[in-house]
């Protein structure tokens with residue numbers, strides 16, 4: 571089964587909470603037809619299913635903490651296999667959150683050809699998430715959890731950028747710009763792929 575995805579085109583989309591990863595991924599899907607897999611969305615779907623596992627995940631996510639690596643990697647892998655026959659490429663949004671996640675992904679699935687680093691200032695991310703929280707219904711879009719997610723991002727996820735930079739596959743995207751301008755830079759990075 572895993573053979574079906576071993577040669578897939580894989581793009582990691584990494585950035586802080588509220589930086590605009592999901593927003594840009596939607597636009598990439600519209601233009602390039604890639605498959606968007608957000609680890610957070612996969613986890614929220616499990617929570618919404620009402621399963622016992624979903625209840626455990628919900629408690630972790632509500633605190634702004636990371637769920638266990640194996641849980642999230644298995645979900646991504648299953649979702650990739652389900653789309654393998656029709657996918658032109660995969661946008662893996664919100665993963666890896668720490669270097670170990672990247673290493674395990676490469677062992678079990680394959681290597682990314684590009685890492686889109688969606689970069690915004692801390693204060694911008696907080697403002698965006700507080701605004702999104704007015705309508706999102708997300709249990710983690712509140713002041714206390716946003717602060718924890720941001721702290722964890724700087725501590726655990728920023729080293730991911732350095733790890734892949736040494737491989738020359740990181741494109742840093744200024745996400746302080748308006749959405750369509752940000753997308754112009756995202757598209758340029760994707761068009762630059764062989």
Ligand SMILES: Nc1ncnc2c1ncn2[C@H]1C[C@H](O)[C@@H](COP(=O)(O)OP(=O)(O)OP(=O)(O)O)O1
Pocket residue numbers: 585586587588589590591592593594610664698699701702745746747748749752
């Ligand atoms: N360039 C932008 N300018 C202004 N607002 C933006 C921009 N990009 C995204 N937004 C808005 C849309 C959302 O309401 C909010 C967060 O964007 P979103 O794409 O959901 O972030 P994200 O996927 O990185 O966050 P999370 O990690 O929490 O899922 O900010």
Ligand SMILES: Nc1ncnc2c1ncn2[C@H]1C[C@H](O)[C@@H](COP(=O)(O)O)O1
Pocket residue numbers: 587608609610611613631634635636637638639642663664665666667671710719
């Ligand atoms: N890759 C991940 N590893 C661990 N936990 C994760 C991962 N992706 C999402 N999560 C959990 C923890 C996050 O705070 C929430 C929301 O994710 P988001 O990408 O902001 O939608 O889910």
Ligand SMILES: [Mg+2]
Pocket residue numbers: 591592608610
């Ligand atoms: Mg998102």
